[in-house]
Every structure is written in structure tokens, then in C-alpha cells.
Amino acid sequence: MTALILLYFSDPHTHHFTLCPLENMGLEWCPGCGLGRAIALFMHGEIEASFRMHWLGIPAFFSIIHRIYTLSKLTYNHWTIAYYHEQP
Numbered sequence: 001m002t003a004l005i006l007l008y009f010s011d012p013h014t015h016h017f018t019l020c021p022l023e024n025m026g027l028e029w030c031p032g033c034g035l036g037r038a039i040a041l042f043m044h045g046e047i048e049a050s051f052r053m054h055w056l057g058i059p060a061f062f063s064i065i066h067r068i069y070t071l072s073k074l075t076y077n078h079w080t081i082a083y084y085h086e087q088p
Contacts, residue, residue, distance in 0.1 A: 001068055004043070004061075012040035012053075035060060 022030040038057020041050035050057045 004039070004064060004068075007036055007040040008043045010040055012037040012044065012046075012049075039064075 034054040038050045038054035039061045042058050
């Protein structure tokens with residue numbers, strides 16, 4: 001969730017520091033580079049630019065949202081069950 005918030009508030013039109021080992025070694029192409037910027041562009045409503053940046057950006061965004069929902073639901077259910085089992 002924090003990563004999505006940070007991506008939303010970042011500027012997707014500028015290229016900044018990267019942790020990508022392939023890009024840091026000087027290679028021109030990496031299959032994952034641009035994915036974060038594609039997600040940020042999608043969250044700003046720039047769907048065409050997002051698709052041009054990386055075609056997996058939009059599916060990755062929905063996959064992340066689904067995973068956050070699933071984990072939140074599991075955590076809530078775990079807390080609810082634990083709370084009711086501790087009651088006398």
C-alpha cells in the first residue's frame with residue numbers, strides 16, 4: 001500500500017534513481033524497467049502513456065490492489081476470530 005501511495009505522489013515523467021541491477025550495469029533494456037512509472041501514470045489517469053511505458057503496468061496495478069484486498073481481508077478475519085475466542 002505504501003509503495004502505491006509513493007508511486008502516486010512521484011512524478012512519473014522524470015527518470016530518477018533506480019534499483020534495477022540491469023540498468024545500473026549499463027544495459028539499455030530490462031523487462032521490468034518502467035513498470036513503476038507505468039503504474040504511476042495509470043493512477044494519474046494517463047492510460048495510453050502508461051501502456052506505452054510498460055504494457056504490464058495496468059495488470060500489475062490491479063494485481064497489487066487485489067493482493068492488498070486479500071491480505072487485508074485475511075488479517076481482519078484473523079483478528080475477528082481471535083477477539084471472539086478470547087471472550088469469556
